[in-house]
Amino acid sequence: xxxxxxxxxxxxxxxxxxxxxxxxxxxxxxxxxxxxxxxxxxxxxxxxxxxxxxxxxxxxxxxxxxxxxxxxxxxxxxxxxxxxxxxxxxxxxxxxxxxxxxxxxxxxxxxxxxxxxxxxxxxxxxxxxxxxxxxxxxxxxxxxxxxxxxxxxxxxxxxxxxxxxxxxxxxxxxxxxxxxxxxxxxxxxxxxxxxxxxxxxxxxxxxxxxxxxxxxxxxxxxxxxxxxxxxxxxxxxxxxxxxxxxxxxxxxxxxxxxxxxxxxxxxxxxxxxxxxxxxxxxxxxxxxxxxxxxxxxxxxxxxxxxxxxxxxxxxxxxxxxxxxxxxxxxxxxxxxxxxxxxxxxxxxxxxxxxxxxxxxxxxxxxxxxxxxxxxxxxxxxxxxxxxxxxxxxxxxxxxxxxxxxxxxxxx
Numbered sequence: 001x002x003x004x005x006x007x008x009x010x011x012x013x014x015x016x017x018x019x020x021x022x023x024x025x026x027x028x029x030x031x032x033x034x035x036x037x038x039x040x041x042x043x044x045x046x047x048x049x050x051x052x053x054x055x056x057x058x059x060x061x062x063x064x065x066x067x068x069x070x071x072x073x074x075x076x077x078x079x080x081x082x083x084x085x086x087x088x089x090x091x092x093x094x095x096x097x098x099x100x101x102x103x104x105x106x107x108x109x110x111x112x113x114x115x116x117x118x119x120x121x122x123x124x125x126x127x128x129x130x131x132x133x134x135x136x137x138x139x140x141x142x143x144x145x146x147x148x149x150x151x152x153x154x155x156x157x158x159x160x161x162x163x164x165x166x167x168x169x170x171x172x173x174x175x176x177x178x179x180x181x182x183x184x185x186x187x188x189x190x191x192x193x194x195x196x197x198x199x200x201x202x203x204x205x206x207x208x209x210x211x212x213x214x215x216x217x218x219x220x221x222x223x224x225x226x227x228x229x230x231x232x233x234x235x236x237x238x239x240x241x242x243x244x245x246x247x248x249x250x251x252x253x254x255x256x257x258x259x260x261x262x263x264x265x266x267x268x269x270x271x272x273x274x275x276x277x278x279x280x281x282x283x284x285x286x287x288x289x290x291x292x293x294x295x296x297x298x299x300x301x302x303x304x305x306x307x308x309x310x311x312x313x314x315x316x317x318x319x320x321x322x323x324x325x326x327x328x329x330x331x332x333x334x335x336x337x338x339x340x341x342x343x344x345x346x347x348x349x350x351x352x353x354x355x356x357x358x359x360x361x362x363x364x365x366x367x368x369x370x371x372x373x374x375x376x377x378x379x380x381x382x383x384x385x386x387x388x389x390x391x392x393x394x395x396x397x398x399x400x401x402x403x404x405x406x407x408x409x410x411x
Contacts, residue, residue, distance in 0.1 A: 020127035038069030059256035088169035114170035133163030148176035201232035206384035251303035262336025264355035283357035302334035371410035
């Protein structure tokens with residue numbers, strides 16, 4: 001059925017997809033002197049007293065009020081995480097190309113497979129999402145990869161093939177990807193991008209499994225051999241059986257709390273909103289991720305590449321994802337590290353141990369552990385099948401004088 005533009009849609013709670021609950025109304029907002037254009041939100045009266053009721057994020061408290069977008073073409077609070085990212089927007093423009101395409105439409109056309117436990121419907125009486133094809137299977141992966149490449153290059157796509165790439169348009173990031181059913185479970189499969197000069201998916205798998213050796217909780221990954229190179233499958237962390245978990249990006253959670261985008265701020269947020277019995281573990285986990293990213297030259301560690309899951313009224317750090325070297329050695333991280341702002345240095349990483357609920361000695365102990373693991377990265381990458389030319393390319397930065405010097409500071 002062809003989409004007819006509307007001014008209002010409805011947000012639903014899908015923790016149990018078999019029993020959706022209306023949360024509230026989403027309305028189109030046009031830009032004005034009063035604020036940017038995008039999508040506004042208002043809780044439904046019934047949700048405010050519902051047994052499952054919860055504030056979707058700290059900037060969306062359970063009150064009778066209309067919440068406006070903070071920036072152009074956004075939705076307020078946690079609802080903005082339900083929008084597709086750059087790759088998803090690209091797919092929607094190519095596959096659907098509706099008569100109107102603003103923030104409200106992007107929320108709707110993301111369909112029913114979006115990140116977290118929220119859903120968008122044209123109806124307030126029943127959950128009626130945009131219908132997307134069933135998920136492709138692993139046997140379809142070469143064809144899915146070819147379709148993604150056609151979208152990248154702007155080539156036409158046959159109508160019968162669109163169903164294979166449409167699911168998963170709400171998965172974040174700019175790189176080509178698809179949502180695929182593997183062994184009865186949903187996995188995000190990521191492909192190489194046009195212009196890549198190394199096997200990025202296989203390198204991501206190698207880096208993620210190396211991070212696991214460094215004591216970091218990571219998403220499960222699988223390398224998928226293709227006729228040329230690899231894809232990497234990443235198991236979804238926002239699904240548990242048939243249930244969906246409410247999830248927030250660190251961008252959303254930190255902004256809602258009025259905090260800067262930084263690792264110390266993320267650790268402090270978890271101390272305030274997380275399990276009181278897990279303060280030390282959460283602090284150490286955030287610290288390990290920060291220092292590992294520095295040592296492995298992952299400077300694309302921005303606030304959307306960290307996520308939190310809601311467990312009742314507590315927030316839990318989601319498994320790490322999108323961890324891989326950028327090959328740039330920029331000298332600064334996307335997230336704030338310490339007293340020297342974003343600087344990619346061991347001294348900066350060790351500068352605010354109290355924010356991570358650690359004593360300085362413990363921070364240095366963890367640093368030593370990470371340095372030992374990272375010093376073996378080449379052997380680990382070889383064991384994962386990464387080619388010698390790709391290892392040599394990465395080594396120019398990871399084992400270059402700057403990062404090698406930083407690693408040496410940890411013993």
